[in-house]
Amino acid sequence: MSQTKKTQIISAAKQLLAEHGIENIKVNDIVKQAGVAQGTFYLYFRSKSALIPEIAAELIGELLQIQREKLSQVVRTSDKIDIIIDTSFEVSRSYRGLLSLCYSGLAINDELSEWERIYEPYKTFIEEILEAGKAEGEVTQQIATSSAAQMMISLIEETTERVHLHEDETEVPHEKEQLRTFLKRALLHV
Amino acid sequence: MSQTKKTQIISAAKQLLAEHGIENIKVNDIVKQAGVAQGTFYLYFRSKSALIPEIAAELIGELLQIQREKLSQVVRTSDKIDIIIDTSFEVSRSYRGLLSLCYSGLAINDELSEWERIYEPYKTFIEEILEAGKAEGEVTQQIATSSAAQMMISLIEETTERVHLHEDETEVPHEKEQLRTFLKRALLHV
Amino acid sequence: MSQTKKTQIISAAKQLLAEHGIENIKVNDIVKQAGVAQGTFYLYFRSKSALIPEIAAELIGELLQIQREKLSQVVRTSDKIDIIIDTSFEVSRSYRGLLSLCYSGLAINDELSEWERIYEPYKTFIEEILEAGKAEGEVTQQIATSSAAQMMISLIEETTERVHLHEDETEVPHEKEQLRTFLKRALLHV
Amino acid sequence: MSQTKKTQIISAAKQLLAEHGIENIKVNDIVKQAGVAQGTFYLYFRSKSALIPEIAAELIGELLQIQREKLSQVVRTSDKIDIIIDTSFEVSRSYRGLLSLCYSGLAINDELSEWERIYEPYKTFIEEILEAGKAEGEVTQQIATSSAAQMMISLIEETTERVHLHEDETEVPHEKEQLRTFLKRALLHV
DNA sequence: TATGAATGAGTCTTCATTCAT
DNA sequence: GATGAATGAAGACTCATTCAT
Incomplete structure (x- = not known):
C-alpha cells in the first residue's frame, strides 16, 4: 500500500518531466499530480x-x-x-x-x-x-x-x-x- | 569600449559555467568575476x-x-x-x-x-x-x-x-x- | 488556527500601512511585524x-x-x-x-x-x-x-x-x- | 532652448502619468518619450x-x-x-x-x-x-x-x-x- | 548643457525541505 | 505512514541616480 504512494509519485514525476524540464517542475507539482501530500514525497525520496x-x-x-x-x-x-x-x-x-x-x-x-x-x-x-x-x-x-x-x-x-x-x-x-x-x-x- | 563590459561578462560566465553547472551559478557570481555591477549584466542580457x-x-x-x-x-x-x-x-x-x-x-x-x-x-x-x-x-x-x-x-x-x-x-x-x-x-x- | 497567521499578517499590515505608505513598506517588514516567515505571506496572498x-x-x-x-x-x-x-x-x-x-x-x-x-x-x-x-x-x-x-x-x-x-x-x-x-x-x- | 528639454520632459511625464500610475512609470520611460537622455532628467528635477x-x-x-x-x-x-x-x-x-x-x-x-x-x-x-x-x-x-x-x-x-x-x-x-x-x-x- | 553607460542597493517572490499533528 | 502548514534562505531582476565625457 505504501508502495502505491511511491509509484504514484514516480508516475506523476515522469509525466511532468516529459512535459516540462527538470528545473521547471516543482515538488509541489509532482505531489499535486500524484495526489499525495507534500511531506509524503520526502518519505520516499531524500530530495528532489x-x-x-x-x-x-x-x-x-x-x-x-x-x-x-x-x-x-x-x-x-x-x-x-x-x-x-x-x-x-x-x-x-x-x-x-x-x-x-x-x-x-x-x-x-x-x-x-x-x-x-x-x-x-x-x-x-x-x-x-x-x-x-x-x-x-x-x-x-x-x-x-x-x-x-x-x-x-x-x-x-x-x-x-x-x-x-x-x-x-x-x-x-x-x-x-x-x-x-x-x-x-x-x-x-x- | 562598452563592448568590453559585455565581453568581460561572457568571459566570466564561460569560466564559471565550465566549472559549475548553469543552475549552480548566480548572476551575482558572474558579475563579481567580471568585475562589473549587477545591473550591468542586464544591460547586455535580457535575463540569465x-x-x-x-x-x-x-x-x-x-x-x-x-x-x-x-x-x-x-x-x-x-x-x-x-x-x-x-x-x-x-x-x-x-x-x-x-x-x-x-x-x-x-x-x-x-x-x-x-x-x-x-x-x-x-x-x-x-x-x-x-x-x-x-x-x-x-x-x-x-x-x-x-x-x-x-x-x-x-x-x-x-x-x-x-x-x-x-x-x-x-x-x-x-x-x-x-x-x-x-x-x-x-x-x-x- | 491557520487563520491566525493570515490575521496576524493583516493586522501587521494595517498597522504599518497606517504609519507608512503602501510603497514604503516591504513584505519583509510585514512578516517581521506579524512574526511569521517570509513564505507564509505568500501562502495567504498572491502578491504584495x-x-x-x-x-x-x-x-x-x-x-x-x-x-x-x-x-x-x-x-x-x-x-x-x-x-x-x-x-x-x-x-x-x-x-x-x-x-x-x-x-x-x-x-x-x-x-x-x-x-x-x-x-x-x-x-x-x-x-x-x-x-x-x-x-x-x-x-x-x-x-x-x-x-x-x-x-x-x-x-x-x-x-x-x-x-x-x-x-x-x-x-x-x-x-x-x-x-x-x-x-x-x-x-x-x- | 534648455527650457525646451524641461518642457519635453513634463509633457512626456503628463502623458505617461495619465496612462499609467505614478509607481508604474520609470524615469527611463519618461526620457524615452521625451526624447532626451537619462541624465538630462536630473538636470531639471532633483528626483523623480x-x-x-x-x-x-x-x-x-x-x-x-x-x-x-x-x-x-x-x-x-x-x-x-x-x-x-x-x-x-x-x-x-x-x-x-x-x-x-x-x-x-x-x-x-x-x-x-x-x-x-x-x-x-x-x-x-x-x-x-x-x-x-x-x-x-x-x-x-x-x-x-x-x-x-x-x-x-x-x-x-x-x-x-x-x-x-x-x-x-x-x-x-x-x-x-x-x-x-x-x-x-x-x-x-x- | 547634454549624454547614456554604469551602478548597486533594494525587494519581491520562489520552492525545497521540515515537523507537529 | 501520511499530512500540509510553515519555514527562510536564496537569487533574479529593477530602476533611481551618478558621472566621465
Missing part, C-alpha cells in the same frame, strides 16, 4: 534530485526489458540493430525528452558516476550483442565493443530525442533509416 | 538564460573558425575527419562540459530553435565537407549528408564531453581512435 | 498588492458594522447623518490615512472594479438610508440616491482624511460642523 | 518625486487660468458653479486620473504641505467666488468659505475622476447634473 536517478533507472529498466524480450528469438546482429532502433524510438516517443533531461539533470548535479551505474546494465546488454556479433563474424573486429556500445547508445538516444523534439512525425522514417544505415556501416562487415 | 545562447554561439564560432583554418589545405575527407576530431577534442577540453551545459540550458528553456539557429553554420560546414567527399567518391552515397552531418556532430560532441568529464586523460587516445574508426566506417567507402 | 483589497474590505466591513449598530434605533435622517459623520471620524482617526492609501493602492494597480466591489455594501447601506429619508419626506427628491450616496461617502472620506492628516485636533469640531451643515443642506429639505 | 509637484502645479495653473477667463463676465454664483463644473470635467477628461495620481503621489511621499501650497491659489480663487456670492446674498452664510471651498473642490475633483475612470461617457451628463444640484443645494440659498 534523488528522484531523477530512480526515474532514469526505471526507464532504462523498461527499455532493457522490452529489448531483451524482442531480441530473444533474433539471431542476426543486423536484425537486432533494427529492433533496438525501433524500440528505442517507441520508448523515446512516450517519454519525449525525458532521457536527455535525466542526463542533464544528473550532469548538473555532478552525479556522473550515479548515472553510469544506472546505465551500466544497458551498456552491458549492448556490449554482449556486439560481442556475440563479433563471434558470429557479423560485427567488425576493428572496434572495441565497449566504445562501440557507448557510441551506439549515444547515437540512438541523441537521434530519437532530436527527432521527437521536432514533433514532426513525417521525418521519423527517414531519420530512422539514416540511423540504421549509419550504425550498420560503422559496426557490421560490409 | 539569455546568456547561454550567446556563449554557445561564441563557442561554435570559435570551433568553426579553427577547423576552417586547419582544413584549408586538406584534401582527403579521411584526413579532414581526423582533424575535426582532433580539434574538437582540444576545444572541448578547454571548455570542459560547457557545450553540453549549453545544450541542456537551452533544452530546458524550450529554445530549441534558437539552439538550431546557432548550430546551423557548423552543421552546414560539416555538410559541405561530406558533400565534397561524395563528389570525390570518398564518402558513401548511402547516407544523406544532412543526417550524417548531424550524427557526426552529435557523436563527436558526446564522445569528447564524456571523455573529458571522466578526467582520465589516459583513455583519450584510445577513445579518439575508436571514434575515428567508427566515423570513417560509417561515412567513407571501405 | 493583493493584500490591499483584503485590508480595505475589512476596514469597510468594520465601518459598516459600527454604523449599522449605532443607527439601529435612530429615526431621523438628520440624526443618522450626524452619527455617520461621527463614526467616520472615529474610524478614520484610528486608521489615519489608511483608507486613502487603500484607494491609491488600488487605483495604481488598475483594480478599480475590485475596489468598487468592496465598497458596494457600504454604498448600498448609505443609499438605503437616503431612500428611507426620501420616503419619510426628509430627504430631497431632487437628488438620485445613488449619486448622492457616492458624493456623501466621498465627501466624508475626503474630509476625515484631510483633517486627520493635518494632525491638528483643534480644528476637528469645526470641520465636522461644516461637513454636517454642507451635507444636510445638500440632502435634506430645508 | 520632485516631478509630480511641478506637474500638479501646472495642471492647477491651467485649470485656474481657464476658469478665470470663462468666469470673467459671469455674475451669478449659480452660473459660476455651472461653469466651474463644466470646465473641471473638460480638464479632467484630458488628464484622466492625473489629478488623483498627483494627490496620491504626494500623499505617499508625505509632502502634504507641498501639495497644499500648490492647491493654494485655486482654493483662494474658489473662496473668493463664494465670498462674493455671500456678499451678493446668493451663497448661504451658514458655511465658512474656506471649508466650503475645500469641500467643493474635493467633490468636483472626486466626481470628475470617478466618472472619467469609468470610461462610460453616457453617464457624464447625469452625474454632472447631480453634482450641480448637490453643490447648489449645499451652497446657495434655496
Whole structure:
C-alpha cells in the first residue's frame, strides 16, 4: 500500500518531466499530480534530485526489458540493430525528452558516476550483442565493443530525442533509416 | 569600449559555467568575476538564460573558425575527419562540459530553435565537407549528408564531453581512435 | 488556527500601512511585524498588492458594522447623518490615512472594479438610508440616491482624511460642523 | 532652448502619468518619450518625486487660468458653479486620473504641505467666488468659505475622476447634473 | 548643457525541505 | 505512514541616480 504512494509519485514525476524540464517542475507539482501530500514525497525520496536517478533507472529498466524480450528469438546482429532502433524510438516517443533531461539533470548535479551505474546494465546488454556479433563474424573486429556500445547508445538516444523534439512525425522514417544505415556501416562487415 | 563590459561578462560566465553547472551559478557570481555591477549584466542580457545562447554561439564560432583554418589545405575527407576530431577534442577540453551545459540550458528553456539557429553554420560546414567527399567518391552515397552531418556532430560532441568529464586523460587516445574508426566506417567507402 | 497567521499578517499590515505608505513598506517588514516567515505571506496572498483589497474590505466591513449598530434605533435622517459623520471620524482617526492609501493602492494597480466591489455594501447601506429619508419626506427628491450616496461617502472620506492628516485636533469640531451643515443642506429639505 | 528639454520632459511625464500610475512609470520611460537622455532628467528635477509637484502645479495653473477667463463676465454664483463644473470635467477628461495620481503621489511621499501650497491659489480663487456670492446674498452664510471651498473642490475633483475612470461617457451628463444640484443645494440659498 | 553607460542597493517572490499533528 | 502548514534562505531582476565625457 505504501508502495502505491511511491509509484504514484514516480508516475506523476515522469509525466511532468516529459512535459516540462527538470528545473521547471516543482515538488509541489509532482505531489499535486500524484495526489499525495507534500511531506509524503520526502518519505520516499531524500530530495528532489534523488528522484531523477530512480526515474532514469526505471526507464532504462523498461527499455532493457522490452529489448531483451524482442531480441530473444533474433539471431542476426543486423536484425537486432533494427529492433533496438525501433524500440528505442517507441520508448523515446512516450517519454519525449525525458532521457536527455535525466542526463542533464544528473550532469548538473555532478552525479556522473550515479548515472553510469544506472546505465551500466544497458551498456552491458549492448556490449554482449556486439560481442556475440563479433563471434558470429557479423560485427567488425576493428572496434572495441565497449566504445562501440557507448557510441551506439549515444547515437540512438541523441537521434530519437532530436527527432521527437521536432514533433514532426513525417521525418521519423527517414531519420530512422539514416540511423540504421549509419550504425550498420560503422559496426557490421560490409 | 562598452563592448568590453559585455565581453568581460561572457568571459566570466564561460569560466564559471565550465566549472559549475548553469543552475549552480548566480548572476551575482558572474558579475563579481567580471568585475562589473549587477545591473550591468542586464544591460547586455535580457535575463540569465539569455546568456547561454550567446556563449554557445561564441563557442561554435570559435570551433568553426579553427577547423576552417586547419582544413584549408586538406584534401582527403579521411584526413579532414581526423582533424575535426582532433580539434574538437582540444576545444572541448578547454571548455570542459560547457557545450553540453549549453545544450541542456537551452533544452530546458524550450529554445530549441534558437539552439538550431546557432548550430546551423557548423552543421552546414560539416555538410559541405561530406558533400565534397561524395563528389570525390570518398564518402558513401548511402547516407544523406544532412543526417550524417548531424550524427557526426552529435557523436563527436558526446564522445569528447564524456571523455573529458571522466578526467582520465589516459583513455583519450584510445577513445579518439575508436571514434575515428567508427566515423570513417560509417561515412567513407571501405 | 491557520487563520491566525493570515490575521496576524493583516493586522501587521494595517498597522504599518497606517504609519507608512503602501510603497514604503516591504513584505519583509510585514512578516517581521506579524512574526511569521517570509513564505507564509505568500501562502495567504498572491502578491504584495493583493493584500490591499483584503485590508480595505475589512476596514469597510468594520465601518459598516459600527454604523449599522449605532443607527439601529435612530429615526431621523438628520440624526443618522450626524452619527455617520461621527463614526467616520472615529474610524478614520484610528486608521489615519489608511483608507486613502487603500484607494491609491488600488487605483495604481488598475483594480478599480475590485475596489468598487468592496465598497458596494457600504454604498448600498448609505443609499438605503437616503431612500428611507426620501420616503419619510426628509430627504430631497431632487437628488438620485445613488449619486448622492457616492458624493456623501466621498465627501466624508475626503474630509476625515484631510483633517486627520493635518494632525491638528483643534480644528476637528469645526470641520465636522461644516461637513454636517454642507451635507444636510445638500440632502435634506430645508 | 534648455527650457525646451524641461518642457519635453513634463509633457512626456503628463502623458505617461495619465496612462499609467505614478509607481508604474520609470524615469527611463519618461526620457524615452521625451526624447532626451537619462541624465538630462536630473538636470531639471532633483528626483523623480520632485516631478509630480511641478506637474500638479501646472495642471492647477491651467485649470485656474481657464476658469478665470470663462468666469470673467459671469455674475451669478449659480452660473459660476455651472461653469466651474463644466470646465473641471473638460480638464479632467484630458488628464484622466492625473489629478488623483498627483494627490496620491504626494500623499505617499508625505509632502502634504507641498501639495497644499500648490492647491493654494485655486482654493483662494474658489473662496473668493463664494465670498462674493455671500456678499451678493446668493451663497448661504451658514458655511465658512474656506471649508466650503475645500469641500467643493474635493467633490468636483472626486466626481470628475470617478466618472472619467469609468470610461462610460453616457453617464457624464447625469452625474454632472447631480453634482450641480448637490453643490447648489449645499451652497446657495434655496 | 547634454549624454547614456554604469551602478548597486533594494525587494519581491520562489520552492525545497521540515515537523507537529 | 501520511499530512500540509510553515519555514527562510536564496537569487533574479529593477530602476533611481551618478558621472566621465
